[in-house]
Amino acid sequence: MKKRLTSLKDLAEELGISISTVSRALKNNPMISPELTIKIQELAAIKNYIPNPLAMGLLKQQTKMIGVIVPDLVTHFYSSIISGMEEVAKEKGYYIIIASSNESLEKEKESVNNLLKSRVEGLIVCISQQTNSFEHFEILIKNEIPLVFFDRVVESLEVPSVTVDGAEAAKNVTRHFYENGCRRIAYISGPEHLNISKNRKEGYLKGLQECGLKLIPDLLVECNLNAEEATLATRKLLSLNQIPDAIFGINDTIAFAAMKEIKKHKLPIPDDIALVGFTDEFHSTVVEPALTSVTHPTLQMGREAARLFFECIEKGKSFAEKLILPTKLVVRESSVKRLQKKTMQNVQ
């Protein structure tokens, strides 16, 4: 293979003129005579000339590439955020290289290195659920390589970020359960060291408090953010002497797994157990019953993250804006009890 594409030199030689003239003509520099300009541009079109970004990059010291690291690729949540980023990136003539950490710290570190090797100008990342050490990010900061976090952030680092108000959202979910007659509200949380876990748990506790319920320790379980662990967590909840009448999953993956397990126990949703998820995946409306969930402004999150990234490039290290976006509870069937009276008798 190795078919060289047309270069400025090729065009210049073919026309018997200098490279710089060709270069100028192609950018419509007024110093070049109109006739020559046209002649050059025509030849360029015929020869299918595409400027070599490597040469440009070398010269200008920029690759026009942003590295994005997400915990996984198959979740609508991330895909949608990435779309938002691409939108903004494209406007600025930037490309995005996506890497997935698969929720693994090792793979995350590796991705950072790989992306750096391929000379992205900076990174936009949502940390993996395992991430509890941060040297790989500290190196970036030390070298003044632009870094932006979204959704899951490293709170101890002074880095711009886009997140949602998880505490507020979780509080509202808890209240929503309460208003639907639930009194034994369980919460399946994620790893404690993640900001999203911490915030949502805080909101859950606050919600209980505001509703005058006290925390039943058995109803607060922690698990890793995968379906298997969520299944186990749910099983644990369903094996309690007094089972919960509501379960709140820290995200939709957890909620889907919980739903499966609840069905396996032949417990009707929402009447015996109401269920709510978080992030509002596409499949929320496919499952039966449709899952109530907390929607995230994903496109906007992506756009804002990209915007912060470019600000970061312009303003340099001092920049560390932290953006917090609101969410909205979308009520579907999984959380609205038809038989509120029956449920009310279960009040503890």
Place this chain on the structure above:
Amino acid sequence: MKKRLTSLKDLAEELGISISTVSRALKNNPMISPELTIKIQELAAIKNYIPNPLAMGLLKQQTKMIGVIVPDLVTHFYSSIISGMEEVAKEKGYYIIIASSNESLEKEKESVNNLLKSRVEGLIVCISQQTNSFEHFEILIKNEIPLVFFDRVVESLEVPSVTVDGAEAAKNVTRHFYENGCRRIAYISGPEHLNISKNRKEGYLKGLQECGLKLIPDLLVECNLNAEEATLATRKLLSLNQIPDAIFGINDTIAFAAMKEIKKHKLPIPDDIALVGFTDEFHSTVVEPALTSVTHPTLQMGREAARLFFECIEKGKSFAEKLILPTKLVVRESSVKRLQKKTMQNVQ
């Protein structure tokens, strides 16, 4: 910003030696004395030296980047295929840039151009459902830019590809329905010009034939590959005088939408209508009842596609291997009728 990273020159100057010596030492060239080599490598480590891929690319005329275009990003099917590609690419030191066509021909063309501009060495693509003109691919072929298709291919072009045996799979689905007592087997197909539509439809017809059923034209509907159209198609099927006792969706997205619509009509699945999808999305087991589907060897498809790509790079234009992989029918609840006898009475 614009913090230049350490270059060979920086290292050379710091040690008061020549650039070429540094370059050689860093690749353990035996011509450099061991002491010097060690000294240089140590400094490189301290200074966090990373070779500049732009410079290398310019020199060697290769970017080590592969462009991948998929119809969408949020489907497990594509994500998983991409994982397979990345695996193989990584072994060869290549990176993947992903672009999504969003099932639009316009966006697909745009993606081809953008990826070319960013100088990927070639493309691996699954065409959009709208794609019915191919100039944007013909240009690639003319310029001898490596191109590989997967899943949905342009059959008129001599290009290496990885697909599955859709005809065989669809035939098996039809037989499976038959063996479960279904006699009015409907098929929701995709756009006629797509190879996957054509193959699967062919398999469906062959299956009917082998089972001694004749095609009921009303039961064969065509739609675009999105949930809305699938809903309409299903509605049409359910409004027939004699409704089908089985529906086969050309993919899982279609099947999910059909499932929703069937439920809306309060028709029990699978007893009144059996349902089978294609591609076996992750959520097949989340829906109720769990969806019978045709699994694809997605990881393998990705790996093979990448492998073909590299062969393409090595062997040049003449290479056009067409790989066809087998699938497997995974039977779940949505297609196994418990009340076969009752259903048998419905035989047309």
Place this chain on the structure above:
DNA sequence: TTGAAAGCGCTAACAG
């Protein structure tokens, strides 16, 4: 065993 120089494709400052 090491250094000097050319060249990959391009832009921009400097000459003409």
Place this chain on the structure above:
DNA sequence: CTGTTAGCGCTTTCAA
């Protein structure tokens, strides 16, 4: 208006 030249970072002859 057009050409010449230097240089971005790197590898690779060719020279020493």
